[in-house]
Amino acid sequence: MEFIIVTGMSGAGKSTAINCLEDMGYYCVDNLPPTLIPNFASLIVDKRQHYDKVVLGIDIRGGILFDDLFTSLDALKVAGYEYKIIFFDCLDEVLIKRYKETRRLHPLARNERIQEGIEKERLILTEVKNKADYIIDSTHLLPKDVKDVIYNIFTQKADFQNLMITILVFGFKYGVPIDADLVFDVRFAPNPYYISELRPLTGNNKKVEDYVMSFEVTRQFTEKLKDMIDFLIPHYTKEGKNQLVIGIGCTGGKHRSVVIGNALYNYLKKCGNAVTIQHRDIDKDSKRGK
Known part of the structure; x- marks a missing residue:
């Protein structure tokens, strides 16, 4: 079973990547509370509904539940399931511009400036970024470029240097x-x-x-x-x-x-x-x- 965890900064391209992986035949679940990952893994390997390639979109929308991520991933390994982490990053000024263009609220800045929400999120995500297998900086990437990178990694099996x-x-x-x-x-x-x-x-x-x-x-x-x-x-x-x-x-x-x-x-x-x-x-x- 192939597990891919897609996470990173809000607005950096996670949704585009998940949609791309879904088009490539992966079973994708977005915004799953991390604490449910072990139970979810047990469910999908049930003989009645087996999936070989699974993508989990995890981000700070889960609030304090995000703190359970590494505990759940450790449980995944103990159960014999390997996983890869894709982390999407982006410069703060570009993220702010994207939020202004879409007029969406940052999940951590409901009553604050967008910049403050981004700073909080970046701090929360420090550990998961450090442990990521792939770090994709989307600062200068268009959605089609993100798709090309994902395709090259998981279909072409091209070497990825995180640069x-x-x-x-x-x-x-x-x-x-x-x-x-x-x-x-x-x-x-x-x-x-x-x-x-x-x-x-x-x-x-x-x-x-x-x-x-x-x-x-x-x-x-x-x-x-x-x-x-x-x-x-x-x-x-x-x-x-x-x-x-x-x-x-x-x-x-x-x-x-x-x-x-x-x-x-x-x-x-x-x-x-x-x-x-x-x-x-x-x-x-x-x-x-x-």
């Missing part, structure tokens, strides 16, 4: 992203903006890609960038880092940075990393070089 990589393509004229861990300036590369045929296109267009990559300096930089990120990933993972944001910027975030960002994304994905890409400024109008 979510986001390639954030941007334009310097619109500001350097404040949450980037690494920032690379690719304005040294020849600029397609000055080619009238290429100016209205973006780096996602094959003509622009071919132009940018036709120069030796661009190809050399891209290869050196891949090599450096390859070097850093295991060290960041060993340190316990869960989220790595790589900023790649040109003037407007439309041409050169897009091409090089896409190249790095395709390489890291091919290597089996959990990686997403965002083109922050690609659709912004500009009168200056991209």
Whole structure:
């Protein structure tokens, strides 16, 4: 029997993950009081109703009952059932934005500010996060990205290093992203903006890609960038880092940075990393070089 415990910060993506796992054939139960886990396990292995793959969504909506989680999980192991814990995390400011967009109340901040509820929850979840098998930081993930990560772990059986990589393509004229861990300036590369045929296109267009990559300096930089990120990933993972944001910027975030960002994304994905890409400024109008 395969048990998966899905938990983490409220608003960080647990529901999306549970829905995805259900689509993959798992029997899913959300918001089960932790104290009922051993009884639930005994029930579903009854010969009349047997399930091989089970997902339990556990979070602080259960109030003080959440304190029983590890006692119940220990009982699960004693009974011979193995389990994995997926923990969803997210930066506070992004969680606050999500709550404001959905106009939902944080379960621990009924009469307080959302930030106060998040701080309480993060403290309560410290132990379970430390014991999690998979920590997925959804700060820069869309729902489809969360589904891809879950699919790769439990269907493709891909190695998961608990390091979510986001390639954030941007334009310097619109500001350097404040949450980037690494920032690379690719304005040294020849600029397609000055080619009238290429100016209205973006780096996602094959003509622009071919132009940018036709120069030796661009190809050399891209290869050196891949090599450096390859070097850093295991060290960041060993340190316990869960989220790595790589900023790649040109003037407007439309041409050169897009091409090089896409190249790095395709390489890291091919290597089996959990990686997403965002083109922050690609659709912004500009009168200056991209």
